[in-house]
Amino acid sequence: MKHSLTYIFDKKTEKVFPIDLKNPKDVLLFKGWEKDVANRLLHRTEYTDDIVVSTVFLMLDHNYHAEGDPVLWETMIIKDGEYHDWSRYDSYAKAKAGHKKACDFVERKIREATFPWYLFWKRWKREKFFDGMDA
Secondary structure, eight states, X not given: OOOOSEEEEETTTXXXXXXXXXXXXXXXXXXXXXXXXXXXXXXXXXXXXXXXXXXXXXSBOOOOSXXXXXXXEEEEEEETTEEEEEEEESSHHHHHHHHHHHHHHHHHHXXXXXXXXXXXXXXXXXXXXXXXXXX
């Protein structure tokens, strides 16, 4: 796929469209599209007020190499308003699988936490929650 710098994503068809920012019509399309956050938010899973897994369409290609497909999706684990882990993907299918993998990780960490974790959440050493992120 030839690289553009900017893209939009149609959730219904799951297709990506390159945007030429030198074309005035594309610029108007891109400006209108980027204002609608629902277009960019693909999945959001909230576990507590403090823990969220979010997968978004980035709109800008994050593949910094000359070869390969554009990297346009990102999954983040957000805890206490800070980003603790993220992964980027070059396809929507990989982004969906990555979101599930991140959710599975968070759920495993919650199960491993001191029982009952939800009663002691505010007092628990939060930095311990994400130890072994790569496990």
